[in-house]
Amino acid sequence: MLFPHLPFDTAEMPISYGNRMSEFHAGRPFPEVLKDIDVLQNDMVAHKPKALERIAQVSGVSIEALRRNTPIPLDHRKYNLRGEIVSAEFLSSPHIVFCPACLLEDDQRGGRRVHWSWGLAVVRTCPRHGDALQHQTATSWNDRLQPLEHLVPERGEALQAIVASRTRRDPSALQNYVLDRLEGRKGPEWLDAQSLEQAVRTTELLGVLLEFGSEQSLPELTPDDWDRAGRTGFTFTAVGEAGILDALQRQFDGFASSRGTPGAQKIFGCFYKALAYSKSLKDPGDVARILREFIWDRIAMPGGTKVLGQELPERRLHTVGSLAQETGHDTRRLYNLLVGAGVVPPGAASHFAIPVGVGRAFAASVQRIVKMTELSQVLNCTRPMVEQLCDERILTPVYYGTPGINGKLQKGVNGDECVAIAAALSAKVTSNEARPSQVPIAKAAEKAKIPAVCVVQLILAGLLRNVARIDDVSGIKGLRVCPFEVKSVARSALRGMTASEAFAALKLTKDAGWELVARYPEEVSLEPHKIVGNRGDRAISRFLPEAIADFDRGFTTLARAAEIHGSGVKELKRSLMKVSLKPVLPWGAVGADIYLVSDIAKVSEAEQHFRLFYGQHMVSEWTKLTAFGKGAHGKSTGYGG
Structure with missing residues (x-):
């Protein structure tokens, strides 16, 4: 020595x-x-x-x-x-x-x-x-x-x-983690469960994907590029599987509107290829499972497709195209049906994924769609009754097809619903012989001064004790009820308005009104009053005056606002556009533009003040000035610019 x-x-x-x-x-x-x-x-x-x-x-x-x-x-x-x-x-x-x-x-x-x-x-x-x-x-x-x-x-x-x-910077969190781990100190749980090289490789590759994109060539990266990637990747891998899924979702969302059908290699590019095709045959670690499951849960592919070394046991997702091919539907017609039912958003990319169970069930149901023109025969009732049943959502309309000249889609009803309603009405029949005092539904409604659909609702809710059917007459036309019982029960049970009356009062289309009902109890929504029979049968949705008044005090449509303020809808819309006032709930959400009453009032008050102060002949000048957010004296109105 x-x-x-x-x-x-x-x-x-x-x-x-x-x-x-x-x-x-x-x-x-x-x-x-x-x-x-x-x-x-x-x-x-x-x-x-x-x-x-x-x-x-x-x-x-x-x-x-x-x-x-x-x-x-x-x-x-x-x-x-x-x-x-x-x-x-x-x-x-x-x-x-x-x-x-x-x-x-x-x-x-x-x-x-x-x-x-x-x-x-x-x-x-x-x-x-x-x-x-x-x-x-x-x-x-x-x-x-x-x-x-x-x-x-x-x-x-x-x-x-x-x-x-030299560039001055703090050591990256990934570098600190590696050195701490080699000194025997513990770090984030998920990273510690991987080998050291797996932890670093996953972190850096994820960072490359997020910082430089899926098409980045790994050999072209400099040490500083890798350092930057490691810093970004560590913010996700340090959180564990949830963090990695968050990073993958961000990358996936960037391809949501892409044309064609981008696959896993297109979306995840260098990250996917580094895990799948490593020349050294390295075990990528748990990240391969995480990415594989993420892909299977978000990208439609048939069973048997191999992803990162393992085959998908069975299909989990469909596109509209693959669902149409599997079920024998026309692709365009099926797309319109899915959009109309809210399963697929309007304008969705062709690779938009639909859960396979949802898609197959819907495809099976639309094969049984009954057109509106055929419903009166199926239910054996009048055409107005069909419309009322849909308006009150006893039957749920399904929209499909390409828009016609008036811009409207075709409308029908799932045949299963028709069968269910017919069965429910038959179950409420208490006698197969009608007494002389019993009359058809339309006649009883006329005597009780209520819409005929309300009588159907009373039957379905189990509130009428005496319901008979004429022999050999099916459907609604074959039913007979006591007009006195209908009048008495309607008076005591049917509080408030029908959906059609309530929506008309608020200047809402029926579809928009029911969309607002479906949102309850969100801030912008309509609260229905539910009437339920003694046996817990089908509930009747009514709208109490106080609920309508509450909504009307806070929210409005252009038609309703124009009615209240005495102006035309087009004129009011131009005024709102001049001050860039947007609806609190846009058309795309419920099928109608919903505004705050307070916002409409501010614009209307400003216009009324101008009318009174300068005279009717100067209104056009106010319109010009509001385009620049200035009043007649150059002072800000508070609504422009």
Whole structure:
């Protein structure tokens, strides 16, 4: 063992220590000293156990200290670094990496040191000085045996100039995580459950996808690019599976309106390919499962499709096209039906995914659609009764087909609903013989002064005790009820207005009105009053005056506002457009533009004030001025600009 003993720096690589030891004891290059102590240069470059053991014997440094600061080679380009198994790609080789500021300090105290952490590709910032590390390509196989004085000849002012030119930044959270983990400290749970290389690779690849896009070529990235990717990726992988899913969803959402049918490789590009087609056949870790399930849950593909090494057992999602092909529907007609039913949003891309159960059930149901023109025969009732049944949502209209000349879609009803309503009415029949006092539904409604559909509602709700059917007459025309019972029950039970009356009062279309009902109890919605029979049968939806008044005080349509303020709808709409006043609930949400009454009042009051102050002949001038948000005297009206 050489004397005097030269202390080993705990942050130093064994080869760096060997260079200092050779200079300190022999004043000769390390490669020459290796020959003297019978160590092959190749073995020392590769950090083979025998070479490290010999250095430990000669220097008096413990073999554990030397092993701790270097990746020990295993088979197939694998290394053991402090108990973590990593590949050659995890290391910074073949680059020589150093911190100029550290070298400057070493020059002042004597003897440059190569830090063991510089040998990791993920370490790109000096933890001590906050400088981006310098990367220099090795020109010869034995450059790694040379001291840094040979590889980086700059000293003094020249080295200070290099220091001054470096990018200043904090070490990335990913770099800190890796170094902490190699020191034995715990980190985020999901990352700790992966191998060290899997954790780093997942984090950096996810960051590349988010920062540089799916078409980025990985070999073209610089160390600074990888550092940026690692910083971004770590914000997601540190959260675990939920964070990774969040990142994948952000990437997926960017292709929501893409034309054609973008697949997994198009959407996730470099990230997907790196996991699926790694030349080194590395196990990507749990991220492969996460990405695979994400793809299966969002991209329509047939059963048996292989994703990241595993086959999809059975189809989970359909596009409109694949659903039409499977069920024998016309694609365009099926699309219109799905849009009309709210299963697919209007204008959705062709790759919009539909849960397979929902799609198949809907496709099966639309095969049984009964056109509106046929409903009166199916239910054996009048055409007005069919319209009333749909208006009150006893039957749910289904819209389909391409718009006609008037811009409206065809309308029908699911045949299953027709069967269900007919069965429910038949179940309420208490006698197969009508008494003389019993009359058809239309006649009873006339005597009770209520719409005929209300009588049907009373029957379905189980509120009428005496319902008869004429023999051999099916459907609604065959039913008979007591007009006195209808009148009495209607008077006591039917509080408020029908849906048609309520929506008409608010200047709402029936479809828009029912959409607002479906939103209850959201802020902009209509609250229905439910009337339920003693046996819990089908409830009757009515609208109490106070509920209508509450909605009318807070919200309005253009038609309703124009009616109240005495102006035309077109004129009011122009006024709102001039001040850029938008509805609180747009047409796309419920089929009508819903405004705040308070907003309409402000605009209307401003216009009325102008009318009174300047006279009717000046109204057109107010309209011009509001386009610029100024009043007649150049003062802001508060509504423009």
